[in-house]
Amino acid sequence: MRSVRVAVGILWKNGRFLVARRPEGKSLAGYWEFPGGKQEPGESMEETLRRELREELGITCISLMPWQTCSHAYPELSVALHFMRVTAFSGEPAPREGQELLWVTPEEARLLSFLPADAHIVAAITPP
DSSP states (O other), rough: OOOEEEEEEEEEETEEEEEEOOOOTTTTTTTTOOSEEEEEEEEOOOHHHHHHHHHOOOOEEEEEEEEEEEEEEEEEEEEEEEEEEEEEEOOOOOSSOEEEEEEHHHHHHSSSSHHHHHHHHHHHHHOO
16 A cells, blocks of 8 residues: 655634645545645655645745644555644635635534544644
8 A cells, every 4th residue: 555644734823724625636525634745755744844835825834833643544545644733824825726725713623524534633623
């Protein structure tokens, strides 16, 4: 089974965090997830997250801190997820890959259908 390492950002603003809905045409379309992406060779997890946030959302990460790490096995893929709290960034997040973006409170997030790999993180989230 193929394995990937993924950097995931939990971006906070005014007591809400940013989530993205996977667009049609992608695997697991329609599920909600946190922004981030796959680690490239030679990158640290922090570098991966900074690059992914620039590419996906057009923002620059100013301050982040590692939070939790977990693994999840999908039928075709195993993922190691490295969650980081992003407490400062510049720019306004914009959907550059066809995804829907939403700022939610921890309570509102619990009502959304998240990717199986992200679901337990939603239950553990509290504002920084």
